[in-house]
Amino acid sequence: MTSETSPSSQWSSTSTFNNKSSDRRSLVERSKLDGKTTVITGGARGIGLALVEAAAEAGSDVAILDILDKPQKELGDLGVKAKYYQTDVTRIESLEQTFDRIKKDFGRIDNCVTAAGIVVDKPFFDHKWNECEKLLKINVLGTYFCAQLAAKAMRDQGTGGSVVLIASIASHSALPLQRLSMYGATKGAVRVLMTQLSVELAPLNIRVNSISPGFIRTDMTELCAVQQPELYSVFNSAPPVGRIGETKDITGAVNYLLSDAAAYTTGADIPITGGLISGRIAN
Numbered sequence: 001m002t003s004e005t006s007p008s009s010q011w012s013s014t015s016t017f018n019n020k021s022s023d024r025r026s027l028v029e030r031s032k033l034d035g036k037t038t039v040i041t042g043g044a045r046g047i048g049l050a051l052v053e054a055a056a057e058a059g060s061d062v063a064i065l066d067i068l069d070k071p072q073k074e075l076g077d078l079g080v081k082a083k084y085y086q087t088d089v090t091r092i093e094s095l096e097q098t099f100d101r102i103k104k105d106f107g108r109i110d111n112c113v114t115a116a117g118i119v120v121d122k123p124f125f126d127h128k129w130n131e132c133e134k135l136l137k138i139n140v141l142g143t144y145f146c147a148q149l150a151a152k153a154m155r156d157q158g159t160g161g162s163v164v165l166i167a168s169i170a171s172h173s174a175l176p177l178q179r180l181s182m183y184g185a186t187k188g189a190v191r192v193l194m195t196q197l198s199v200e201l202a203p204l205n206i207r208v209n210s211i212s213p214g215f216i217r218t219d220m221t222e223l224c225a226v227q228q229p230e231l232y233s234v235f236n237s238a239p240p241v242g243r244i245g246e247t248k249d250i251t252g253a254v255n256y257l258l259s260d261a262a263a264y265t266t267g268a269d270i271p272i273t274g275g276l277i278s279g280r281i282a283n
């Protein structure tokens, strides 16, 4: 095929497609997060903390929100500007104040990752109103209003941005041994929120995607396994790849979604499950 007849040259010379993407930087450059400010909720430990470190490694300044009084690890040597805000994502006044402080401290918000969450693993018949309300408040309303406050900042800046919501494989399927009726319902809500926002916010160039982790080794999975020790072997043997996931297994996909390399990716959920999303090896 000559260059005159190749599809790409026809498209560039006679195209009736609009050509809004003018980013000519290399993939390596577009994958960096330099100059961006990323807000990460639930960033004091577990998946959120790994995402803080990964965003910083890619060059982003990081604003970390969590209800704990301090992060599990010293954040002094991240090599970027990093600030910790002790905040409960279920308290709207405190959330609004925190986002105002972040805008003052960093001057902008480009990215937001909502990792703050809790789990309740118990039979459907034993779930109590109060614990269901707490799950809904933290996992759904906390996610919703953090995304809203971040997107308002992006809208007011006129810069666009990226929002990544942390859902769960429990929003796709029921997991071996676990009884996650309300937790799964909250994560289903998170994924539907992602779908709705990806369309509503696209005209503002705000991309919204989600991650659905499988079994990842954190305090949350430890808590479930302490309550039900058979889960230790399930976490290792159920995923087709034959091991539990580590927090670093989540970071590459999130950094991609936060970066300009993902400029055309919105409305997507990425399951990171060691293959559990597709099925289990019979054993």
Ligand SMILES: NC(=O)c1ccc[n+]([C@@H]2O[C@H](COP(=O)([O-])OP(=O)(O)OC[C@H]3O[C@@H](n4cnc5c(N)ncnc54)[C@H](O)[C@@H]3O)[C@@H](O)[C@H]2O)c1
Binding pocket: 041, 042, 043, 044, 045, 046, 047, 048, 065, 066, 067, 068, 087, 088, 089, 090, 114, 115, 116, 117, 118, 119, 138, 142, 166, 167, 168, 169, 212, 213, 214, 215, 216, 217, 218, 219, 220, 221
């Ligand atoms: N670990 C897994 O296997 C797994 C699987 C699927 C999804 N997830 C999701 O990933 C996210 C992170 O989970 P993790 O495994 O790192 O758990 P984790 O318990 O280690 O971390 C959750 C963080 O959220 C914070 N948090 C809880 N309530 C809060 C509140 N009201 N306000 C602010 N912060 C609050 C906690 O203090 C903690 O630092 C959660 O949304 C979880 O549902 C985890």
